[in-house]
Amino acid sequence: MSERNVDKGKRIIIGVSTLFLVAVVGAIVFGINLAESGSNGNGDKENVNNKKEHVTASVKAVQTLCNPTNYKEECEENLMAGVGDSTTTDPYELIKLAFNITIEKITDKFKEMDILHDIEKDPRAKMALETCKQLMDLSVSELQRSFIGMNEFSLMNVDKILMNLKVWLSGALTYQDTCLDQFENTTSDAGKKMQDLLTTGMHMTSNGLSIITALSDTFTNFNATKLLGRRLLQDSESLVHNGGLNETLLLNRKPNVTVAKDGSGDFKTINEALNKVPEKNKTPFVIYIKEGIYQEYVEVKKNMTHVVFIGDGGKKTRITGNKNYIDGITTYKTATVAIQGDNFVGMNMGFENSAGAEKHQAVALRVQADKSVFFNCSMDGYQDTLYVHTLRQYYRDCTISGTIDFVFGNALVVFQNCTFVVRKPMENQQCIVTAQGRKEKEQPSAIVIQGGSIVADPEFYPVRFVNKAYLARPWKTYSRTIFMDTYIDDLIQGEGYLAWQALEGPTGMDTCFYAEYHNTGPGSDKSKRVNWNGVVNLNSKAARLFAPSKFFHGLDWVRAIGVPCFPTVPPHYRHKKTILPW
Numbered sequence: 001m002s003e004r005n006v007d008k009g010k011r012i013i014i015g016v017s018t019l020f021l022v023a024v025v026g027a028i029v030f031g032i033n034l035a036e037s038g039s040n041g042n043g044d045k046e047n048v049n050n051k052k053e054h055v056t057a058s059v060k061a062v063q064t065l066c067n068p069t070n071y072k073e074e075c076e077e078n079l080m081a082g083v084g085d086s087t088t089t090d091p092y093e094l095i096k097l098a099f100n101i102t103i104e105k106i107t108d109k110f111k112e113m114d115i116l117h118d119i120e121k122d123p124r125a126k127m128a129l130e131t132c133k134q135l136m137d138l139s140v141s142e143l144q145r146s147f148i149g150m151n152e153f154s155l156m157n158v159d160k161i162l163m164n165l166k167v168w169l170s171g172a173l174t175y176q177d178t179c180l181d182q183f184e185n186t187t188s189d190a191g192k193k194m195q196d197l198l199t200t201g202m203h204m205t206s207n208g209l210s211i212i213t214a215l216s217d218t219f220t221n222f223n224a225t226k227l228l229g230r231r232l233l234q235d236s237e238s239l240v241h242n243g244g245l246n247e248t249l250l251l252n253r254k255p256n257v258t259v260a261k262d263g264s265g266d267f268k269t270i271n272e273a274l275n276k277v278p279e280k281n282k283t284p285f286v287i288y289i290k291e292g293i294y295q296e297y298v299e300v301k302k303n304m305t306h307v308v309f310i311g312d313g314g315k316k317t318r319i320t321g322n323k324n325y326i327d328g329i330t331t332y333k334t335a336t337v338a339i340q341g342d343n344f345v346g347m348n349m350g351f352e353n354s355a356g357a358e359k360h361q362a363v364a365l366r367v368q369a370d371k372s373v374f375f376n377c378s379m380d381g382y383q384d385t386l387y388v389h390t391l392r393q394y395y396r397d398c399t400i401s402g403t404i405d406f407v408f409g410n411a412l413v414v415f416q417n418c419t420f421v422v423r424k425p426m427e428n429q430q431c432i433v434t435a436q437g438r439k440e441k442e443q444p445s446a447i448v449i450q451g452g453s454i455v456a457d458p459e460f461y462p463v464r465f466v467n468k469a470y471l472a473r474p475w476k477t478y479s480r481t482i483f484m485d486t487y488i489d490d491l492i493q494g495e496g497y498l499a500w501q502a503l504e505g506p507t508g509m510d511t512c513f514y515a516e517y518h519n520t521g522p523g524s525d526k527s528k529r530v531n532w533n534g535v536v537n538l539n540s541k542a543a544r545l546f547a548p549s550k551f552f553h554g555l556d557w558v559r560a561i562g563v564p565c566f567p568t569v570p571p572h573y574r575h576k577k578t579i580l581p582w
Helices: 003-029 044-066 072-083 091-107 110-119 123-150 158-181 190-222 230-237 270-274 540-544
Strands: 257-259 285-289 292-294 298-300 307-310 317-321 337-339 345-347 350-353 365-367 372-375 378-380 386-388 392-396 399-402 404-409 412-416 419-422 431-436 446-450 453-456 469-472 480-484 500-502 505-507 513-517 535-537
Touching: 044 072, 044 091, 044 190, 072 091, 072 190, 091 123, 091 190, 110 123, 110 190, 123 158, 123 190, 158 190, 257 270, 270 285, 270 298, 399 404, 404 419, 419 431, 431 446, 431 480, 469 480, 469 513, 513 540
Parallel strands: 257 285, 285 307, 292 317, 298 337, 307 345, 317 350, 337 365, 345 372, 350 378, 365 386, 372 392, 378 399, 386 404, 392 412, 399 419, 404 431, 412 446, 419 453, 431 469, 446 480, 480 513, 513 535
Antiparallel strands: 500 505
């Protein structure tokens, strides 16, 4: 067969696939009859009847679309108001309309947020309002790219697109929730006012996520991709854009700029180097940061995409700061380094918050960049060291140290072959490794620790049975954390988990999802674990769902960098303390 005929055949398959997708969305997912009513020649009377039928069909379409949502009444009211006289029944257009309405509901409140900020007297509440505006900008950005993502639908990439939409909508929802978290311990009513402003937008975002999740679940159950055969899926792989990266190890690339404190590079500070990153960059912009302690607060902004930090080692190239909650700064703002630009890569770097245990929340690194990768890095602090805030993140061969909730957030994050070091806290404190922040069950987020080790810092080791340590506590209602093939030393208490102590009492025990699979070490004994409904057992099939290839729905963005990644759950074996054989 000639190349022309092959290309023509592919185009026909893509066209048929797209038509099939529309049919599946309409008929299988939503049960909507998309056929237009024909005229039987009865003139105006028939036109009136047709219009009534269209209106009825439109109402039914909206009701069906809103059926899987958590806030059905708001979903129906807002969509029907948005539909107006168009009487559309196209679920594709209705979903896009839902995203548009959500964006409008949030952006319409920006002016009121500014007014609240200007009149606020409580310093902490004023900072919270300022942070909220930034978070809502990020939320709208995720909603906007979800809207754009709807235009990329075809059966060739349906699984990836649906996963993208779930990740981005989950991120949008998390930013909104984080906004409200900023008002903890404030003295004014600004938090209540902000909640009132955001309620409709948050509910509509939640509804959008529910609709996309229902669509995704239906496709998974229907197994639509298999219907077209393996060849179509293989062809589609070449159409997936890898985000501007190529199949070369970034370590072997010549840096675009070099940072050196001694003046031997292009710049003396990291922030100066970041100013050279092209806006919305599409190829790796490599910043080599020579050995040294860099005392600066670094933000890789949303429009700084494909930025790469390469250092001389986690203990040699270190970025350090000491902002903290006790000194009047919100947890979100305490980060020494904040990463927002998608496709960020950090290699051989150290990130530190040196505030100390007595200063409570003090973030070393906050990450909210989609498809971000960290390799051979160290993150050191005490409480809230690593804020894995949102979107997709992968960590390999890293060391994270801290005391309380020192890995927290609501990203889809996998830690592979990483070491978690529990440090000595204050005398009256307990230690918790993770606090995952999944607020709604439709969110695809989780903290997955695979093939690592959980050990005590030498200073903590003598008091590890006095200051008790636990694997996790449920920060938000549907907190989800999985420990697989990991060495757990004896510092971890037999109970394994702590309840979250909210104002209304302990929470999260029945709604969380905590699982352990094929771990080793004295702390891995599950016989004394807490008897919660949320603590579950995984078989090998369920465990594979949280390994990188299944959990992320594809690893092209990790493999493109050249960082090691084992895609699934390894065969059963028993390993010793630290390194797994991959």
